[in-house]
Ligand SMILES: O=P(O)(O)OC[C@H]1O[C@H](OP(=O)(O)OP(=O)(O)O)[C@H](O)[C@@H]1O
């Protein structure tokens with residue numbers, strides 16, 4: 001399943017992020033805000049258990065999330081989405097998947113990974129602003145599945161049609177959530193129109 005958000009607030013904030021003149025600070029802020037807006041919808045069907053709660057007036061029916069939630073950013077750029085999601089789900093645990101894309105081959109190069117112990121029973125949100133060729137996302141999903149996770153959602157900001165097709169083919173069981181589905185990849189594997197190199201823009205490394 002592919003879900004592309006068309007909410008006016010998300011469109012407005014993503015436009016700020018696309019602008020090449022936007023500062024690193026504003027880029028990070030808008031990324032976090034979009035992450036919060038997206039997670040509100042992504043979690044809509046998350047299971048809850050019923051519990052009694054005592055208000056100052058009486059006892060009534062309440063609810064609590066019944067599954068553990070793990071946020072799994074693909075380093076580095078995926079880190080830019082974590083705070084916005086954690087703000088809304090403060091009990092979420094964080095996995096780290098270190099991976100960069102080789103500039104020539106465009107293939108993902110893993111360099112680090114660390115997972116919470118309960119990941120096999122958890123709802124896992126793999127997060128990365130950019131879904132370009134799909135190589136990094138596919139490799140990240142492979143790795144999370146190797147840890148035993150069965151319920152995985154992929155949350156990206158901007159995707160390409162090529163990347164969506166590749167992930168869907170490799171992992172048809174993983175739902176994909178995007179703030180925007182862009183036009184195409186250029187000859188360097190960059191998303192067009194896109195927003196450039198998300199990691200560099202978040203961390204000011206260019
Ligand atoms: O879909 P793909 O073709 O695999 O490309 C997307 C990947 O490339 C970027 O990471 P990058 O390699 O620039 O690493 P960084 O986050 O450390 O900058 C981006 O954040 C994705 O992880």
Ligand SMILES: O=c1cc[nH]c(=O)[nH]1
Nearest residue numbers: 132190191196197198
């Ligand atoms: O457009 C792209 C493609 C890969 N990685 C990025 O950061 N941006």
Ligand SMILES: [Mg+2]
Nearest residue numbers: 197198199200
């Ligand atoms: Mg980068």
